[in-house]
Every structure is written in C-alpha cells, then in structure tokens.
Amino acid sequence: MFNSLSEKLNGVFDKLRKRGTLSDKDVDAALREIRVALLEADVALPVVREFSKNVKEKALGEEVIRSVTPGQMVVKIVHDALVEALGGDKPAELDLAARAPVVIMLVGLQGAGKTTTCAKLAKFLKDKKNKQVMMASLDVQRPAAREQLRVLGEQIAVDTFPLDKGKTPEDISKRALKEAKLKGYDILLLDTAGRLHIDDKLMGEVAQVKKEVNPQETLLVADAMTGQDAAQVAKVFQESVGVTGLILSRMDGDARGGAAFSMRMVAGVPIKFIGVGEKMDQLEAFHAERIANRILDMGDIVTLVEKASQSISEEETEKISKRMEEGKFDLSDMQSQIMQMNKMGGMKSLMGMMPGMGKIKNKLDQAGFDDKSINHQVAMIQSMTQKEKRKPALLNASRKRRIAKGSGRSVQDVNKLLKQWKDMSTMMKKFKKLGKKGLLRQGISGLMPR
Amino acid sequence: MSWLKRLKSGLSKSSKKLSDGLTSILHLRKLDEETLQNLEDLLIQSDLGTSVTSDVIEKLRVDKFDTQINIDEIKYFLAKELTNRLKPYVKPLEINKNFRPEIILIVGVNGSGKTTTIAKLGDFWSKEKKSIRFAAGDTFRAAAVEQLCIWGKRLDIPVIKRGSGADAAALAYDAVIESQIEKDDVLLIDTAGRLHTNSNLMEELKKIKRVIKKAEETAPHKVILVLDATVGQNAYKQVEIFHKAVGLTGLIMTKLDGTAKGGVLVGLADRFKLPIFAIGIGEKANDLQQFEASDFANSLVGLES
Ligand SMILES: Nc1nc2c(ncn2[C@@H]2O[C@H](COP(=O)(O)OP(=O)(O)OP(=O)(O)O)[C@@H](O)[C@H]2O)c(=O)[nH]1
Ligand SMILES: Nc1nc2c(ncn2[C@@H]2O[C@H](COP(=O)(O)OP(=O)(O)OP(=O)(O)O)[C@@H](O)[C@H]2O)c(=O)[nH]1
Ligand SMILES: [Mg+2]
Ligand SMILES: [Mg+2]
Numbered sequence: 001m002f003n004s005l006s007e008k009l010n011g012v013f014d015k016l017r018k019r020g021t022l023s024d025k026d027v028d029a030a031l032r033e034i035r036v037a038l039l040e041a042d043v044a045l046p047v048v049r050e051f052s053k054n055v056k057e058k059a060l061g062e063e064v065i066r067s068v069t070p071g072q073m074v075v076k077i078v079h080d081a082l083v084e085a086l087g088g089d090k091p092a093e094l095d096l097a098a099r100a101p102v103v104i105m106l107v108g109l110q111g112a113g114k115t116t117t118c119a120k121l122a123k124f125l126k127d128k129k130n131k132q133v134m135m136a137s138l139d140v141q142r143p144a145a146r147e148q149l150r151v152l153g154e155q156i157a158v159d160t161f162p163l164d165k166g167k168t169p170e171d172i173s174k175r176a177l178k179e180a181k182l183k184g185y186d187i188l189l190l191d192t193a194g195r196l197h198i199d200d201k202l203m204g205e206v207a208q209v210k211k212e213v214n215p216q217e218t219l220l221v222a223d224a225m226t227g228q229d230a231a232q233v234a235k236v237f238q239e240s241v242g243v244t245g246l247i248l249s250r251m252d253g254d255a256r257g258g259a260a261f262s263m264r265m266v267a268g269v270p271i272k273f274i275g276v277g278e279k280m281d282q283l284e285a286f287h288a289e290r291i292a293n294r295i296l297d298m299g300d301i302v303t304l305v306e307k308a309s310q311s312i313s314e315e316e317t318e319k320i321s322k323r324m325e326e327g328k329f330d331l332s333d334m335q336s337q338i339m340q341m342n343k344m345g346g347m348k349s350l351m352g353m354m355p356g357m358g359k360i361k362n363k364l365d366q367a368g369f370d371d372k373s374i375n376h377q378v379a380m381i382q383s384m385t386q387k388e389k390r391k392p393a394l395l396n397a398s399r400k401r402r403i404a405k406g407s408g409r410s411v412q413d414v415n416k417l418l419k420q421w422k423d424m425s426t427m428m429k430k431f432k433k434l435g436k437k438g439l440l441r442q443g444i445s446g447l448m449p450r
Numbered sequence: 451m452s453w454l455k456r457l458k459s460g461l462s463k464s465s466k467k468l469s470d471g472l473t474s475i476l477h478l479r480k481l482d483e484e485t486l487q488n489l490e491d492l493l494i495q496s497d498l499g500t501s502v503t504s505d506v507i508e509k510l511r512v513d514k515f516d517t518q519i520n521i522d523e524i525k526y527f528l529a530k531e532l533t534n535r536l537k538p539y540v541k542p543l544e545i546n547k548n549f550r551p552e553i554i555l556i557v558g559v560n561g562s563g564k565t566t567t568i569a570k571l572g573d574f575w576s577k578e579k580k581s582i583r584f585a586a587g588d589t590f591r592a593a594a595v596e597q598l599c600i601w602g603k604r605l606d607i608p609v610i611k612r613g614s615g616a617d618a619a620a621l622a623y624d625a626v627i628e629s630q631i632e633k634d635d636v637l638l639i640d641t642a643g644r645l646h647t648n649s650n651l652m653e654e655l656k657k658i659k660r661v662i663k664k665a666e667e668t669a670p671h672k673v674i675l676v677l678d679a680t681v682g683q684n685a686y687k688q689v690e691i692f693h694k695a696v697g698l699t700g701l702i703m704t705k706l707d708g709t710a711k712g713g714v715l716v717g718l719a720d721r722f723k724l725p726i727f728a729i730g731i732g733e734k735a736n737d738l739q740q741f742e743a744s745d746f747a748n749s750l751v752g753l754e755s
Pocket of ligand 1: 112194560
C-alpha cells in the first residue's frame with residue numbers, strides 16, 4: 001500500500017522482538033532500507049554512504065521511547081539528520097553585503113533554468129528588497145538566449161544590458177559592470193550560457209569572467225529532477241568556478257529532489273532558493289524541513305511520532321493488538337480503536353500526516369469514515385450492552401432499533417456499522433500475517449477493504 | 451564512428467570524462483560479494499535505479515558467482531544483459547513516405563532539449579534532401595519562437611510562427627494545412643516545455659493533438675518525448691503521464707555528452723516498450739546520433755566501444 005521509507009522500516013522492525021536501545025543489527029537493517037529509499041529519491045550514492053555512516057553513529061545506543069516503535073525512532077533520527085545536513089531550519093539569504101553594484105552570477109548546465117531564475121531573482125530584489133537591478137546576458141552560445149533575457153526583463157520592468165554591445169562573455173561582463181557603476185545600479189545580475197562541467201573551454205571562460213567581475217554570489221542553478229549526476233556537477237562547478245550557493249529549479253514537479261541533498265553536501269554551500277514554476281514570481285526560499293520530508297516521502301511523520309507518543313496509551317494498544325493477533329476483533333475493540341484515532345487529532349488530520357495518504361483518504365471517504373461519522377459510530381457502539389459488543393450476532397431487529405434510538409441514529413446506520421465491523425473482521429487474517437507492530441502502525445486505516 | 455569515440459575525439463570536452471568504478475576493481479579475479487557490490491554501485495550511479503540494478507546484478511550472481519572471471523568478462527556480461535533489454539526498442543529515424551508530410555509532435559518537460567532536437571532532426575533530414583518545415587509551437591516561453599527561427603535560418607528550413615502568446619493549437623492546425631499544401635516530407639512541431647504534474651498544461655497538450663487531428667486525421671504520426679540524460683528516477687513519471695496524455699510513439703535522450711549516463715532508459719524501455727529513436731550529444735545541429743543499444747550499454751558499464 002504505502003511504498004515509503006517508514007513502511008519499509010516498519011517491515012524491518014516488525015521482525016524485531018525486543019525493545020530498549022537500538023542495536024547494531026537493528027540499525028544496519030534499517031540503514032539498508034534507508035539506502036534504497038534515498039537512492040530512489042535520486043540522492044547520489046557517495047552522499048548516501050556518508051549520510052548512512054552519520055546516521056548510524058547517531059542511532060546506535062539511542063534509547064527507544066516507549067510507545068514509539070524502533071522503526072519510527074530511526075525515521076526520526078534520519079529525518080533530523082537530513083534536515084541538519086540540508087542546512088537546518090533557517091533559510092539561507094543572499095549575501096548582498098558589498099559595495100554597489102553587487103554582482104550576482106548564475107551558472108549551470110544547459111537548460112537548468114538559469115535565464116528564468118535570473119529574471120525571477122531580479123524581480124525579487126526589485127520588489128522585495130527595493131533594489132535597482134540590471135541584468136546582462138553573457139550567453140553568446142544559445143540561439144536567442146539574450147533576446148530571452150531581454151523579453152523577461154521587459155515583463156518584470158527590469159533593465160537589461162543592451163544586446164548589441166560586446167562580443168565575448170568577458171567583454172560583455174566588463175562593459176555591463178562599468179555601465180552598472182555609471183548608472184548607479186545596486187545590483188548586476190549576470191546570466192551565463194549553459195555549459196557542461198566537463199567542457200574545459202567553457203568552464204575556463206566562466207572562471208575568467210568571475211575573476212574579472214568578482215561576484216558577491218555565484219549561484220549554481222540545477223534542475224530538481226537531476227539524478228546521480230548532480231554530485232559530479234556540483235563538485236566540478238565548485239572546484240573550477242567556485243560557487244557560493246545553489247538554486248534548485250522545477251521543484252513544482254513531483255521529483256523527490258534528492259539532487260538538493262547531493263549538491264548541498266558536495267558543494268558545501270547553502271541552497272538559497274527553489275524555483276516552483278515558470279512565472280516570474282515563482283521563486284521561494286528554501287526550507288530544509290520540507291525538502292527532507294519530500295526526499296524521505298514521509299509526510300509529516302515526525303509530528304505524527306510526537307503526537308503518537310503523547311497520546312497512545314501503550315497498554316491499551318497492546319491489548320487490542322493482542323486480540324487482533326489472535327484474530328479476535330469485536331465491536332468494543334473497534335470502539336477503542338476508533339477512540340484512539342480520535343485522541344490523536346481525528347482521522348483526517350492523522351491521515352494528512354501520513355505518507356502516501358491520498359489513496360487511503362479516498363478509501364476512508366468512500367467508506368464513510370470521516371470524523372463526523374466516527375462520532376456517530378462511537379455513539380452507536382456505546383448504546384450496546386457489553387454482551388452485544390462481544391457477540392454482534394446477537395443483534396436482532398429489536399435490539400438494533402433500541403441501539404438506533406439510544407444513539408440518535410437510524411437502523412440503517414446500525415446496519416452500516418455492522419457491515420463495516422464485518423469488513424474489518426475479514427481483514428483480520430491479513431493482519432495476522434502483518435504481525436503486531438504492522439497492525440499498530442497502520443491502525444484503522446489498514447483495516448479498510450480495498 | 452560510434453558516438454563515444456566521437457566524443458573522445460572531441461578533445462577538451464571529454465578530457466575529464468569520469469573514469470568509472472570498474473577500472474578500480476580491475477585486479478579482482480573471483481566474482482565475490484565485494485565485486486558485486488562495486489558493480490551494483492556503478493550501475494546505481496548510472497541512474498539505472500535500484501530495482502533494475504538489483505535485477506541485473508542478481509542475474510550476474512546466479513550465472514557467475516564464485517567462478518573465476520576477469521573484469522572484462524563481467525563487463526561484457528553486464529553490457530550484453532543491458533543491450534538485450536534495450537535492443538527491442540532501437541528504432542532508426544525514418545520518415546514514413548506514406549504521409550506528406552509526416553507530422554511529428556515534440557513534447558517534454560522544460561529545458562530538456564526539444565527545440566534543439568527539432569533543429570537536429572531538421573539537419574539530419576535535410577542531408578537526405580527531404581523538404582522540411584518547422585512549426586514554432588512554443589508560444590509561451592520568452593524568445594522561444596526566435597530561438598527556432600534562428601535555427602530555421604541557419605539550416606534553411608522554413609518556420610511557421612505566430613506571435614508570443616498565440617494559441618499553440620491554432621498554430622499547429624495552420625502549420626499542418628500549410629505543410630500539406632506545400633507537400634513537405636516532414637513537419638516538426640515544437641511545443642512549450644511543461645511539467646507532467648501541471649494538469650492545465652497537459653490538457654493544453656491534449657488539445658494541440660486533437661486540433662492537429664482535425665486538420666489531418668492520421669496525424670500526429672509521431673509523438674516524441676525528449677528526455678534529458680541527467681534526469682533521475684522522476685523520468686518514470688514523466689514518461690507515464692506524457693504517454694497517457696498524448697500517446698507517445700518514441701523517445702529521444704539528449705545531453706549524453708555530459709557525465710550523466712541516462713541509465714533510467716533501461717527501465718523505461720522495459721516498462722513502457724517505447725522505441726528509442728536517437729540521442730543528443732551536443733548543442734550543434736549535427737550532434738544527433740542513432741540510438742545504438744550496445745554503445746549505450748557499454749557506456750553504462752564503463753566499457754570502451
Ligand atoms: N516548471 C518550471 N519550469 C522552469 C523553472 N525554472 C525554469 N523553468 C523553465 O525551464 C526552461 C529552461 O529555462 P531557462 O531559464 O531557459 O534555462 P537556462 O538554464 O537558461 O537554459 P540555457 O541557457 O539553454 O542553458 C524554460 O522553459 C523555463 O520556463 C521552474 O522553477 N519550474
Ligand atoms: N550538451 C548538450 N546540450 C544540449 C543538448 N540538447 C540541447 N542542449 C542545450 O540544452 C538547452 C535547452 O535546450 P532547448 O532545446 O532550448 O530545450 P527545450 O526543451 O526546447 O526548452 P524549453 O522550450 O524551454 O522547455 C540549450 O542550451 C541547448 O543548447 C545536448 O544533446 N547536449
Ligand atoms: Mg539561458
Ligand atoms: Mg523549446
């Protein structure tokens with residue numbers, strides 16, 4: 001059902017009997033799953049390796065909090081380590097602390113999004129930072145590249161250095177800087193041609209330009225969809241040009257964005273912005289937390305873990321799960337299961353925090369498992385006698401009428417409840433296979449017929 | 451000359467081309483766990499993805515584990531396995547003579563190389579003395595029309611265009627009609643880059659296809675998705691959603707002149723069974739090559755061909 005990391009980790013730890021501290025073996029087993037998950041998210045292999053070592057150190061000997069499974073525990077450790085590696089919770093800012101005109105240069109592979117990002121940055125600096133901005137394109141390679149920047153400049157009402165001046169990128173950059181000084185601009189943004197990191201000639205050229213104009217920021221723009229190559233690209237650009245920050249474009253897609261992590265680690269510089277669309281205002285600050293969640297594909301699992309550890313009563317859970325394991329599941333079990341979900345903030349909000357929740361949410365909606373109907377269900381079960389709860393077969397027409405009356409529902413509602421209970425019971429066999437831990441983690445959502 | 455050799459002879463560009471992980475394990479004799487691990491790492495770093503990689507490595511393990519084998523044999527084994535997976539999908543670039551013009555729609559995510567690939571295809575076919583026409587269907591991105599027009603001028607290929615912001619579907623319609631009147635051999639229609647997750651833009655693309663059909667029932671005859679070789683595992687979703695929207699008839703992978711190996715193509719071929727028409731290996735008009743399964747596979751495992 002879920003294909004996410006926490007699911008897999010649950011699988012790993014389901015086999016685990018004991019609790020206490022995380023052992024070497026537990027952690028290794030978990031790390032194998034983490035490795036696969038990170039690779040599937042396109043994190044570069046050398047980075048995955050480094051990171052795994054780091055996580056192992058952190059996880060070993062860590063005490064497992066009661067009411068949180070070892071699987072969840074490791075996920076939290078991984079998550080926190082990832083957030084930290086991505087730069088922590090405060091977004092990085094542009095460094096503009098230099099004498100005007102402050103030069104910012106954008107570099108990167110072909111088609112990465114440099115020109116678009118250049119214009120977005122110009123708009124950001126103009127609108128949000130009240131700066132006088134000029135843009136200049138040094139791209140003498142790609143057909144209509146400079147025209148592209150000029151048109152964008154027009155759209156956002158930012159001046160661009162005229163097209164017909166200068167021939168080589170070096171030449172253009174020098175002239176543009178001179179003009180920016182002369183006309184009193186605060187910032188000069190330089191767009192450059194796309195180039196391969198292994199193209200010695202073009203890499204040399206951009207390094208030369210950098211020497212000439214001494215930019216305060218040299219930003220490497222990269223596509224969020226990039227795979228394993230991201231590490232290599234970041235490494236070579238850092239070594240041969242020198243970059244001060246990263247910008248990830250096309251984060252509006254559904255790529256998991258492992259490239260962000262790879263490049264951050266390899267280049268050793270912060271991610272300053274992300275691009276989230278083709279329009280000029282679709283540039284956002286980078287939030288490590290969000291990207292970490294995206295890379296791990298885990299929704300807000302950490303919040304979930306925290307909430308769960310507060311409100312799940314361990315004993316209660318153990319009790320139900322034991323009965324479930326034995327294949328027993330009566331209406332009072334259903335009741336406590338439902339109540340527990342409610343304690344944790346209602347079905348919907350719980351689902352919203354879980355990875356891969358979309359499908360489940362739909363299933364729940366179809367099955368009428370919204371928060372309101374849950375309250376109704378609880379009311380109906382509460383109107384039953386203990387005997388009825390334990391042995392729902394007792395419920396004949398007159399008993400059903402009594403329950404309906406007692407809970408303010410209709411007999412149809414009671415029948416619907418019984419049908420749902422029946423569906424759940426038939427799922428028991430499957431849950432026996434899943435084992436206790438899996439059951440607890442999936443809670444009621446795992447009981448839905450699909 | 452194979453494209454790899456051509457690259458090597460391209461001097462400076464390839465001078466730093468990465469040496470691969472396999473050479474470092476050259477001295478190993480017996481196929482043991484460590485070697486398998488190194489091989490697995492190599493394939494992962496070529497973007498093959500974890501499941502295709504473990505599939506291929508398992509095969510190697512079953513066939514050759516614990517046997518005395520030299521590194522070349524291992525490489526050949528892997529390359530052959532990958533070649534076999536790709537081979538059914540190799541399809542040469544040909545214009546179907548039954549249509550005048552053959553109408554080709556080029557689609558893909560932003561910046562993958564669509565417009566440049568159109569120029570390359572134009573160059574390729576003009577060398578075969580075909581009459582070609584371009585349609586500047588990217589009416590959205592700044593200077594996208596100008597970009598294609600410059601290519602048209604360089605290659606002496608006429609370009610049908612409208613202003614920026616014009617309706618792309620209407621332009622495509624006009625282009626088809628005009629190209630039919632001119633009895634061209636091929637009409638190449640550019641489209642704006644779009645992320646597969648943007649449903650509005652995917653709807654727009656469907657509309658372009660529908661409108662082309664109105665002008666010519668049998669068209670578009672080819673719908674080619676242009677994929678950037680640097681792409682990682684997200685390529686699966688790209689292909690899936692574009693395919694569902696407009697029915698792809700094949701793929702072209704660009705930017706294989708970098709260090710990205712484009713290994714995701716192996717899994718894509720297998721899953722979607724789409725022909726691979728060509729690869730892009732540079733920014734110039736003649737930097738297009740037929741897709742060769744064995745060359746590509748060799749490059750994935752770091753074999754010189
Ligand atoms: N969806 C989306 N598209 C983007 C984003 N950033 C850029 N693009 C698009 O990506 C394509 C390439 O962008 P450019 O800015 O031309 O890229 P470039 O790096 O300047 O390209 P070259 O100069 O050819 O190397 C265009 O279609 C842009 O509209 C983004 O954040 N999201
Ligand atoms: N190195 C290399 N660069 C390429 C290749 N194909 C295209 N490019 C470059 O990639 C960049 C983007 O190419 P375009 O053809 O504009 O891409 P596109 O898909 O039309 O972009 P949008 O229309 O903005 O979505 C340009 O700088 C091209 O020169 C290739 O095979 N190798
Ligand atoms: Mg550009
Ligand atoms: Mg284009």
